[in-house]
Amino acid sequence: MSLRLYDTATREVREFEPLVPGKVGIYICGLTTQGAPHIGHLRFTVAFDILRRWMIRGHGYDVTFVRNVTDIDDKILRRSAEHGRPWWAWSYAHERETTQALDVLGVLPATYEPRATGHITEMVELVELLVDAGHAYPAADGSGDVYFDVQSWPAYGELTRQRIADMEPATDADPRGKRDPRDFALWKGVKAEEPASASWPTPYGRGRPGWHLECSAMARKYLGDTFDIHGGGVDLRFPHHENEQAQSRAAGLGFARWWMHNAWLTISGEKMSKSLGNSMIVSEITRGVRPLVLRYYLGAVHYRSTIEYGDTSLDEAQASVERIESFLTRALTATGTQAQQVCVDARESALPAAFAAALDDDLNVSEALAAVFAHVREGNRALAEGDSSRVADELRAVVAMTEVLGVNPLDEHWSQTPASSREHAVLDTMVNARLAQRDTARAARDFASADAIRDELAAAGIAIEDTPAGARWALHH
Structure with a gap:
């Protein structure tokens, strides 16, 4: 079957075809390193990790996966100042904590994980392209800000299907230097209250990049002017992704051919966030919850469906993991095989048709897991009947499927993590x-x-x- 994915831009599920046959370029907006990552943050990393694994295992694509690090930002500067730390030290500490959290949950390392501060040259080049094309302008108030002129780009709003007249003013900079209150900042001039180290020289004066500019420049650097998929959380659609698309296409770039967005992880009906005071830091929650169970929980629901966190959520995930583990343990004993050899064999074996069909249907992980448990039940029946040949077949099938979902209990990764x-x-x-x-x-x-x-x-x-x-x-x- 062909892979079909939902495109946020067209609002339809359609057949995926890469720009270059056999190769796929994916850009995911990573975290802003303002604080420790909570499980709401990591919902997107697990969702797109499954997409990447399926593209490789199910379709044989050579995937270039870019996940950026936003290491300079208003929030980083504000929070580091509140804690009396250099902004770069504050950012780096939380970048490391994020990397550790991703590793604990078995998220594959990105092909490239660029930091915004390492790509100032590319950002300034993009700003100059936009100014020269008449789609951006330096603020007339001498602030050093440079803004994207939304009225100059008739397609502005097409990603989220909004009219400019219906949009709220952009709140990313002082509106006094803007031609239109909805114009957004490409570059922010240096401010007296901010550390000098948080600014770089440009033709428009010293300053630092706007958030939206960062991702456009880094995506272009690593994936080219046009690439296959841009993804992130649904909360990024506007203004972040809308602005990325507008500035990139106004500069003459094709940019993303496909937009994919995952839904939130909520608690009491609200998005999990630090501002709500309900965040669950990954390093804390994994003190009492096995990382494999947490990974299963975050990836068991369709990526476009909201996950509502409750008191029994992780208990249910643990019960599901234990059902799989119980079968695998008994099957290994019954067949006299070693766990790692089964993993090697499973990576080369054919995947069950129902499982493949489910993931080809816009990553329908609920149906994919139904296929996993169907094979667990069949394997348990084979164990009860003493049919070792069938047991071996079901063992390989279950390991192969859970490997794609990143929840294979026999993977050595889970024996190397806390509470393994x-x-x-x-x-x-x-x-x-x-x-x-x-x-x-x-x-x-x-x-x-x-x-x-x-x-x-x-x-x-x-x-x-x-x-x-x-x-x-x-x-x-």
Whole structure:
């Protein structure tokens, strides 16, 4: 089947064809390194990691994946000043923390991960192109600002299907130097209250780049004037992506042929953000939640659907991961195979048709996971029937599919991260031993001892649920 993806610009799912046969260029707006990343931030990284993995594994594309780092920005300057830190030190510390969080969740490293501050020359060149073409102008107030003239570009607003007359004024700079309040800043002149190190010389005076300019210049640098896919969170569509497209195309560039946007991760119906005070920092949440479980949770819902975070969300993800792990563990024992050999074999094996069809349908991960669990059920039936050949087939299939989704429990990555699968397996053995003792005590009607074991496990952060199939345990979140 051909890969079909939803294009935000056309608002339709259509067949994807790369600009250059066999090669795909993807640009994703990365994080602004103003603070530690929370799980709402990482929703987009997991979604586009699945896209990248599927393009490689399912279609054999050579993917160039660019995810930028916005390391100079109003928020960075403000927050670093509030904490009495140099802006570049503040930014770099959070860039490293973001990199660590992505690695913990098994997100593949980008082909290129350019920093905005490393591409000032390319940004100034783009500004000059726009000024020369009559689509940008230096502010007349002597501020050193340079603005994009939205009225000069009739297509402005086409990405989000808005009319200029209906738009709110741009709030990225003092409006006094603008011809139109909706004009946005390409370049921001140096300000007395900002550190001198946060500015660079240009023909328009010292200053620093506007946010939108950064991404246009870096995308052009690494992917060329025209490239395949530009993606990011749905909140970036306007003004960020609208402005990127306008300034790039006004400069004569083809820019992105496809726009893809993932929905938010919300809590109590609101976007998870630092301003709401409800952020869940990745480094903190993975103290009590296995990274594999968190990765599964963030990637289990269609990328265009909102994820509502609740008290039981991670419990449900953990139960799903444990169903997969239980089958894989039993299947490895039944077939006498080694985990890493199965991983190698699975990467070369054909993927189940239902799974491939689901991902070709605009990355329908819900249906893809349904295919995974269908094969888990079939594998469990084969185990019960003692059919080792079928078990081996289902083992390879499940590993191959979960590898594409980035949640293969047998991948060595998960044994190298905190609260890893290996540690969980050890904990599982120890807890189940105590549960067996509890069952023995209950069978002997020694309820005091049984309750004492339950209380002991609860004090250690382990919740017990008695089901018809026996006791189940989970870590408190």
